Amino acid sequence: MDYVIQTKQLTKTYKDQHAVDKVALQVPKGSIYGFLGPNGAGKTTTIRMLLGLIKPTKGDITIFSKSLTKYRLDILKKVGSLVENPSYYGHLNALENLEVYRILLQVPKERKQEVLDIVGLSYAAKKKVKNYSLGMKQRLGIAIALLGDPDLLILDEPTNGLDPSGIQEIRQLIKRLAHERGITVLISSHLLGEVDQMADYVGIISEGKLIFQDRIEKLRQRAQAKIRFQVKETEAAWNVMLAQGLKADREEETITVQNIDKEKVASLIEKLVHHQISIYRVEELTQSLEEIFLQVVKEGQGNVSKTMEG
Template identity: 50%
Template structure:
C-alpha cells in the first residue's frame, strides 16, 4: 500500500509544555484514518503541523512521499482541510464563500455545485453564511475542504454542531470518499463511537503520545473475549473447574474463563452439571473500545 502521510518523531513544544511528543503516524492510500483522543490530547496540533499551520519543534512530515517543508505548495494543492472551526465571510452567501475558495484553488464551477450538493447546502447557497446555523457552517467548511476533490482530506472534528441526522449523513459521506473519489481521509475526533463507525484505521493519542496505531480489527482484537459462568454455587464450581485443568477467576457473581473454544466451554458445562451444580447462565463478554482506550491511556478520563 502507498503511504500518503507519515511523520517521524513529530514533536511540538510550547515553552516547557510538550503538546506532541515524537509521534509517528502512518496513513495509507484509501484509508479513513481516525485520529482519536480526549480534548487537549494533541490532535489539532498534529493536524496543524501536517498542513504547515504550526511549525514542528522537531521531527519530519512527509506527505505523498515528499518532505513537507520542501514541497509545501504542491502538497497543499492536493490537500483539503477543515481545522477546528470553519472560516467564512459572514456577509457573503454560502455560494459566494465557495466562489472565493474556487478562485484560490482554481477549480471549475461544477466542483462548487457538486461540493454544495454533497453536504446538502444546495438549497441554502444564497443565504448569508452569518445566518447559517452552527451545523450549516460546519457543512460549508466541509464543502470548502472538498472543493478541489483532493487526494488527501484532513478533517478536525467534522461533526461538531451537527444534529444526529447530520452526523449520520457526514459519516456516510466520509466512508464513501475513498471509493467515490479516490480520497484518503484523516479525521480527528474525541468520540469513540464516531471513529468506530467510520474509520478503517485508527491512531490513539493521549498527552501528546501516540499509544496505538493500526487497523480497527487490530484494536478490536485487544478486547480479549472471555466466558462468564454463573452457577448456583460458584465456590464449589471454581474448585471443580480448577481440578479439571481450567483457570476460572471469581468476578462478582460470575466465574470468568479466557481462551476457551466452543468444545471446551461445552465440556466445562457438562462437568458442572454432572457434579450436580446448576448452571444459571453462560455469557461471552468482550471489552468495549472505550474500556480498551482507558486501559491504553492508563486513566479513567472522559472522551
C-alpha cells in the first residue's frame, strides 16, 4: 500500500510525560483518514509534529516517501493545513485575506477564485470576514489551506463548534476534496460518529498511544450483534437454546443470545415453536459506534497498538 504519511516510534515528551508515545501512523494515499481520540489524547501534538511546528523528542516522520527532517520545505509546499482556529483578518473580505496568503505562497492570482469556488464561498467573496458565520470561517480556513494546490490536507477538529448544518457542509466538502480531487485528507476529531460518515481509515489515540489503526469497516466489525427474545417461558426457552450450543443470558422475561447469524435465528425460532414456547418479540441489539470507540479506548489503554492490515 502507498502511504502518504508514515511515522515510526513518534514520541513527544514534556517533563517526563509522554504527550505522544511511539506512534506509528500509516495514512494511505487518496484516503480520508480519521484521527480519533478523547480531548488531550495527543492528536494536536501529533499534527503539530507532522507539520514541523514542533520537534519530536524521538522518532521519524515520512511524508510523500521523504524524511520530514531532511526535506521539510519541499514537503510542506505540498501540504495544506488547518490547525485549531483558522487565521484570518476580520476587517478584510475573503479575496483580500486570500491575497495575503497568495503572495506568501507565490501562486497565480486566479487561484483565489478557484479555491473560493471549491469551498462554496464565491457568493461572499467581498463580504468582510468578521461578518461570516463560524461555518463560513471554517470554509475560508480550508480555502486558505488549498491555495497551494496541496496533495495532502491536514485538518484539526474542523467541525468543532459548528451547528448541524455547518458540520454537514464541511463533511461534504472534505469528501469532495478526497474523492473528486484525489487529495489525501487527515482529519482529527473526538467524535467517532462524525468521522464514520466520511473516513475510509481510522486511527485511535488514547493517552498518547495509537491503540487502533485500520479500515473503518474493521472497527464496525468489533460490534457484537446480539438477538434478544421475549418469550412466555424463559427457563424452557433457555434450556432449548443451551441444547443448541448457544451462549444465552437469561433475565425475567427475555433471553439474549450472542454471536448468532440469521440462519441460526430462524432455526432457533422453529425449535421454540416446536416446543410450544410462545414468542412475543425477537429484536437485534447492536452497539453504537460511540460504544465501540469507548470500548476500544478502554481495552487499548496500556496495550501495544494495532497496526493496519493489508
